[in-house]
Amino acid sequence: MTTISTALRDKTTNLGAGPSTLPTEVLLEAAQGIVDYKGTGMGITELSHRSSTFKQLLTQAEDDLRALLDVPDEYAVLFMQGGGTEQFSATLLNMLAVHAARNPGAREAPPVDYVVSGAWSAKALKEAKRLTPRVNVACDIRSAICDPDAHIPEPASWSLSEAPAMLYYCDNETIDGFEFPHDFVARLPASYRAQVPIVADCSSNVLSRPIDVRAHAALFFGAQKNIGPSGVTVVIVRRELVVDPDAVRTPYPPVIPTTLVYKNAMDNGSLYNTPPMFPLYVSALVFAKLRKDGGVAGAQKRALEKSSAVYNALAAHPKRFRPTVAHPAFRSKMNITFRILDEHTGEPSEEAETQFIKLCGEHRIEQVAGHRSVGGLRTSLYNASTLEQAHTLAALLTQFAG
Ligand SMILES: Cc1ncc(COP(=O)(O)O)c(C=O)c1O
Secondary structure: OOOOOOOHHHHHHHOOOOOOOOOHHHHHHHHHHHHOHOOOOOOHHHHHOHHHHHHHHHHHHHHHHHHHHHOOOEEEEEEEOOHHHHHHHHHHHHHHHHHHHOOOOOOOOOEEEEEOOOEEEEEEHHHHHHHHHOEEEEOOOHHHHHHOOOOOHHHHHOOOOOOOOEEEOEEEOOOEEEEEEOOHHHOOOHHHHHHHHHHEEOOOOOOOOOOOHEEEEEEEEEEOOOOOOOOOOEEEEEHOOOOOOHOOOOOOOOOHHHHOOHHHHHHHOOOOOOHHHHHHHHHHHHHHHHOOHHHHHHHHHHHHHHHHHHHHHHHHHOEEEEEOOOHHHOOOOOOOEEEEEOOOOOOOEEEOOOOOOOOHOOOEEEEEEOOOOOOEEEEEEOOOOHHHHHHHHHHHHHHHHO
16 A cells, blocks of 8 residues: 655755746645545546536635736636647637727727737737737846846837737746736726736736736736646636637637637537546645645745845845846845856856755755756746745855855
């Protein structure tokens, strides 16, 4: 009989950017549930997804998520698949369908506005360019992010289109360590906000701080950071913006694949086809735990404490460490990205970074290398990481700086 040991896990600090650490108590409960879910004699992944047992789980997960994020009734919560990447396509196609439904005489596709703040919004932009002809970059702040002398332009000065089908942005750029200050995007001109559906990718900071759902047409997030195993992607969308794309009589958008149509997910209670049952189960357990642990306000307080411990350690040694986001107000509370500098030249040193990663390994601090596309270091302090772990990392940074 296999027994589950957490001995090594308890000594390990997993700072991976996603898939990432999850609460041990949740995983242990899930380990039981995958063998025998609540005394049914069957594992959760062995039950019919249409059974009342599984439907109850799904309903509870939705209720808990609604409570955590203060989701109003006018919004549908959809549990989908395909990851954030699939939502790059789905958000656009569904919002083009909304535009088409509202403009039945239109002959050409409307513009869509994109805010580019890092690698993930750039990927969404790339997908948009594949799918529709009129993609406008409302602002590209990637170079300003790393430049302390550059100014991050206020939303009122972005180059916004006339009546676009949507504005898209990524609230937290997991690779670049950039996070919009709370409500930054809501500073868009009021007339624009009133007309234009605003869509946010909240994959890597959802449940770490409150988000004004009402200010958005749709939000989405993959589970594999603050929620659960990869496989579930949550979409929260204003119900009045959920349309049947097949009833639209304009030359755009293209026909939307069935599984990407929000209306299909909404009308079928997220059970149009077989859902990812295990990731949903773990997500449900995480939602319930977070409600007990002080909700999003509690998570936000902890995220501030943890990230401050690490940012303060970096700031104490400016000759050794350089956060890659130059503007403190835009530094992510979830993904702390930084370079280690050569003591003599003051330039990023891959050799010193390799040494630090090795030192982390000796202290069982894992998954701290930066994304392969940008290098440097990235330490992710998602909800399941602890303050103690953040302090351990901060102490190691201080030790390394000498
Ligand atoms: C902010 C953000 N958006 C989108 C994605 C893409 O998610 P997926 O790999 O699940 O498609 C990621 C992945 O890490 C992400 O961090």
